[in-house]
Amino acid sequence: MKVTTTPIEGLLIIEPQIFPDDRGYFYESYNQQKYIAAGIDVNFVQDNQSSSSKGTLRGLHAQAPPFGQGKLVRVTQGSVIDVAIDVRKGSPTYGQHFKIELSAKNNLQFWIPEGFLHGFYTLEDDSVFAYKITNFYDKASEIGVKIADPALNIDWGFPTDNVILSAKDELLPDFKDFISPY
Numbered sequence: 516m517k518v519t520t521t522p523i524e525g526l527l528i529i530e531p532q533i534f535p536d537d538r539g540y541f542y543e544s545y546n547q548q549k550y551i552a553a554g555i556d557v558n559f560v561q562d563n564q565s566s567s568s569k570g571t572l573r574g575l576h577a578q579a580p581p582f583g584q585g586k587l588v589r590v591t592q593g594s595v596i597d598v599a600i601d602v603r604k605g606s607p608t609y610g611q612h613f614k615i616e617l618s619a620k621n622n623l624q625f626w627i628p629e630g631f632l633h634g635f636y637t638l639e640d641d642s643v644f645a646y647k648i649t650n651f652y653d654k655a656s657e658i659g660v661k662i663a664d665p666a667l668n669i670d671w672g673f674p675t676d677n678v679i680l681s682a683k684d685e686l687l688p689d690f691k692d693f694i695s696p697y
């Protein structure tokens with residue numbers, strides 16, 4: 516497997532080793548020993564999965580400490596543009612983001628440590644998003660920011676005025692009003 520750093524410290528891109536054969540393919544989607552060696556030395560306690568139609572925006576979300584979550588995310592069907600925003604107080608890249616296309620075709624995984632807001636936009640119908648997290652869901656600890664906030668300078672590559680958003684995400688604050696707990 517190949518692990519690549521990003522311009523934002525802590526964010527990692529993992530490209531698993533694929534074993535194709537005349538039946539199809541095989542790859543290890545997680546291996547504790549290999550991921551610890553790659554610097555992802557965490558204890559995953561929960562796996563999540565969501566499916567979304569094309570043009571859906573989920574996020575930008577996080578959980579406040581002590582329920583902060585590291586996330587190892589991937590797409591098992593379809594494709595998404597995935598975004599992580601650094602909200603670690605004192606970080607030289609505070610407020611900056613990194614975006615990456617994750618798809619069932621590229622098999623890429625994206626490691627997002629605690630201290631980041633996370634969200635994604637789906638490029639195809641029935642895009643399935645599967646991820647491992649390092650802390651249990653705690654509804655009371657949920658925090659977030661309006662994913663299409665222009666102040667985040669995220670070039671989504673599409674107009675953000677006609678996307679599918681949950682009622683909860685519609686009500687998220689702008690980034691200027693966000694106070695990071697990290």
Ligand SMILES: Cc1cn([C@H]2C[C@H](O)[C@@H](COP(=O)(O)OP(=O)(O)O[C@H]3O[C@H](C)C(=O)[C@H](O)[C@H]3O)O2)c(=O)[nH]c1=O
Pocket residue numbers: 563565573574576577633634635651652681683
């Ligand atoms: C996250 C979560 C949700 N739920 C329940 C709560 C709601 O009844 C329902 C949908 O939850 P929500 O609308 O928060 O789902 P997403 O908008 O996909 O939220 C996720 O979206 C972004 C991309 C993230 O990074 C987070 O993992 C997470 O916040 O599932 C659970 O039961 N357990 C959970 O861990």
